[in-house]
Every structure is written in structure tokens, then in C-alpha cells.
Amino acid sequence: MVLIGRKNKNRVRLRGDDVAVSAVSYTVSAAFALLCFAPFLLVIIYSFTPYDLYLKNHFDFFPSRLTLDAYRMVAKYKYIWSGYRNTLYVALFGTALSMLLMVVTAYPLTRKDLRGNKVIMTLWIITMFFSGGMIPDYFLIRSLGLLNNLWSMILPGLLGCYNLILTRNYMESLPRSLEEAALIDGANDLQVLVRVVLPLCLPILATLGLFTIVGYWNSYFNAIIYLTKRTNWPLQLVLRELVFESGVNELRQGMAAEERATTPFLLKMASIVVATLPIMLVYPFLQKYFMTGLVLGGVKE
């Protein structure tokens, strides 16, 4: 390698390669980022657009007046509220139970010499390759009597091999000396877990907890298979019906004539905003947890 170069020769001048690389990086990144976000922005704008303005011009992205009409109508749809309640129930109980189960399952697995651990770990890893599939899962839920029960959305996805291993790895990366000190002081394993290990695990629990809660909030697959009663439906299924199927017409039928002065399109836009709002609101503040956790989990792969 040649170490003697054109040292400092053109320091001040903007170099062509610098300009080119920067220009492309900034432009393309910004363009893609805006492309990702623009549809949401349009949905939000449309949801506040008055019907008459929308009729006049579909592309009016800066409406002169805003209205809450569409939201008022969506709020009258009772399944939106039952959907919210069901989704909150599933997301909160599901995530809490999921984290609890993950911690108590992962901790014993950090003791490499504990008899039986190898078998348990192997059993978990096998589940990464094989699963029963849709119909055996369905019959399990059916024989447990969980059809049309919200727990059918919670239980099957409670713990996965991937998160379990991430947590175990994270626990293993903690300094052993603290645990040993507590054990010598006469604490039992449960006390060590709760008082020593758990507080140190909060970063990864925050991250995995967030992923879990978002997962429960967004999924509809289990619901479509196990929940047939509309009052049990989570928000996503209610929304699916509003946005894709007859739900919107039904919503409009229940209205007085003057209230019908809106179009299904604007109603759909408003219901999308209603269903996405919680995630949109917390997302910017929690983004750093999503990021740091991934790095943390990868520490000791």
C-alpha cells in the first residue's frame, strides 16, 4: 500500500465523489422515507376532509375546512368499541403473561449444568422447524373449549423459541458474581431471579414486551380462525370488515338521512386512523427501545 499520498492537497475544495455520494444518499433516503410515510399522511388528511370538498376535488390535500364528521360516525359503530376493548384485553394480558412465562422459562436455562436443560432446549429448537399447522392447532383450541374465547388469541403465541433464546443469552451475558453473592447470602434461586436478575433484564424486557404488544395488537389470524362471534372480534377484524367488506354500508344504514352525507371512503379513512392511533402516538417515543433491544439481544449470539 502506498502511504505517501496527495496529503491535504485539495482539503478545502468540495470533491466530486463526496458531493455525488452525499447527494445520492440524502435524496434516496429522504425519498424512500417520505414514500413510506406519505400514505399515512393522506389517510389522516382525508379522514378530516368535509364531504363536499372531497366531492369537488379528490386531490385536495390542503382542505380549507376540517371536520370530525367521519369520526363521529365511526364512533357510533358499536363494534369499534368492543373491538378496542377486546384488543386491549388481549394485548395487555397477553404481553404481561408472555413476559412472565419468558422470564421464568429462560432463567433456569442459563444454568448450563442443570439436569434436563439440554432436553428442554432441544425440544424448543425443534419447534423452530416443525409445527402442527393450522388444523391441529384449531382442534387443540377446540378441545380446550377456547373457541370464541379471547384467550384463544393469547395462548398459542405466548412464547416463541426466538425470544426465549434472546432472553436467555441476555441473562447469560450479565455478570455472574452478583448472583453468586446473593446465593451465598442464603437467597434461593427464585429470590435471585426476582431481586438480582430481573432488574438487570429490564432493557430486553422493555424491547421484547413492546414487540409482543404490537404483535398482539396487529394480528388477526388467530381471531379469524377461532372467534366467530362479532362481539369477540379484535379491532383488526372489525377494521377489516369496515375497510374491505360490507361493514361500512351497515354503518351507514343505521344513520339518519342527513348524517349519511359522507362517503364510505372517508369513513374508511377515519376508521383506519382510529385503529392505528395508539401505535402512531407512542411509536416516536418508543423507537429507541425497539432499536436498543435488538442490539442487546445480539450481544451474545
Next chain:
Amino acid sequence: MAMTAAVTQRRVGWGKYLYKNRWLYLMSVPGLAFLILFKYIPIYGVVMAFQDFKFKTGVFGSPFNHFKHFVTLFSSDRFYRVLTNSITLSSMRLVASFPVPVLLALLLNEIHARWFKRCSQTLMYLPHFISWVVLSGIVVNFLSMNDGLVNDLIQALGGKKVNFLGSSAWFRAMIIGTNIWKEAGWGTVIYLASLASINPEYYEAATVDGANRFQKIRYVTIPGVSGTIVIMLVLAVGGLMNNGFEQIYLFQNDLNISVSDIFETYTYNIGVVGGQYSYSTAVGLFKNMVGAILIFTSNTLAKRLGGATLY
């Protein structure tokens, strides 16, 4: 050390050993119960695929039928259509969407204004956290034939309306496009982490050697991230049997069924909706077996390549 303490007690009897580690074993019980109930009982349930399953007799009492369902399966045209559709869609998706996060990460890596980078990332990651119902709801409404934004625009510009949603020609493009929208931004995370771990001294050395920006990207950045790229690619190949139910099901309709009929929706339609439980399980089993072989091969390969596989 606590660990060696346990090792020296190898010769202690089972009863004493269990008692000494009773808390650890008690902690393992719920996880083990979950594992058996929700993972292994369904795995046992695949014997349905070899039975004439009846509600009355259940999995344990239904008669076996000498691979009848598999014979039907391998001689059915619909099965081959589903197989072709699944593989075609997932391969096209892999080819079209795999490079996107790599390129985005390389570009983001060249951005030095912190706030700009962070803002771009925040916007790019957002769709990953939004449900398929919402994303496809937006797409379906914007692309719709009546009232759809895109078609209105096409018409306003003097073009003819395009039936994006109800045509088999547009189906794959729509699936792949929405997939890139949802996941490409988030996909950069792993590459950015790998880029951040490149030793800055390499860049300094390259500067001293008189390398320009392009040369640094070519000779430092890309070699630094290529290991991760290869491993991600290998792992992605392992998932070629999967297209995911949630996205496809929302875009599927009678008009595009000839290309949108894939394993996930097929097993759902004939099993859960159609009630052909045993046959549907046989289809699922075929998919899972091929999938397992693919995942196993790709994981082994990734491990060989020095990748950080999980187990």
C-alpha cells in the same frame, strides 16, 4: 462458583438434587407445560393427515387410510397450482425485496447529519409496526376502481383505469410492493448494526491511502457488511415456502385467485372453511416438511459461513 458447586454434586441422588434445585425446576414447569400443550400436541395432531378423521372418534380413534390424502394431493391440479404460486411468489419477492434494505443501509451509512438520518429512519420503520389490515386497507382504497386515488389520477391524466385489485397480472407486483413498503426500512436495522461495527481505522487507513468515497464504499464498507448479507440471504432462502397468511388473504379475491392461491390460504380455505380437516392437514404437513428441510439446510449453511445463528 455456583456452577461448579452443582457439578461436584453429580453423585448426589435424584431426590436430593431435585430438592436442591427445586426453585429452578418449579420455574421450568409452566414453560414446559406450554411447550407440550401448544407445540407438541399439535405436532402429534398431524397424524390426522394419515387418517379419515371423524369428529366422533377424534385423533386417537380415527382409522388410518394408507396415505390416501397424499395420493389425492399429488394427483390434484390445484395442489400443483398452489405449489407453483407459493414458490413463484416467494422467489420473486426474495429477488425484488432482498436488495432494498441493503442499499438503503449503505445509503443511510453515508449520511453524516445525525438528525437527518434519525428522521429518515423513524419514517422508514413506521410501516413495520402497522398491521396488514391497515396497510392493505390503505392500498386497496387508493388503488380501487371507483374512488381510488391512483385511478382517479390516471384518469385525470388522460389514461385508462387499471384494475389493480382484481387482476392476476397485478397481484404479485402489489404483494411485493406492499411488502417492501412494510419491511424494507426495518430491514436496514441489521445491516446498519453490522456497518456500525466496522473498525473506523479501516476508513482512516483508506483515507491515508488516498481512497475517495466510492473506493471506501467499494473496499471497506461492502466487504465489512458482506458477511451479514450472505447470511441474511441464506436465511431468507430458508423461508421460501412461506408467504404469510395475513398479507395474502387480504388481497385475495375471485379475480386473482389463479395466482394468489398459496399454501397458507389454501389450507385455510379447504380446512377451516371447507371442513376437509384431514386433507388440509396433509397439505399443511407437506408444506411444513419441505419448509423444515429448507430452514435446516439454510441454517446449517449460515452456521458454516460463520454466521450468528441462534442455536
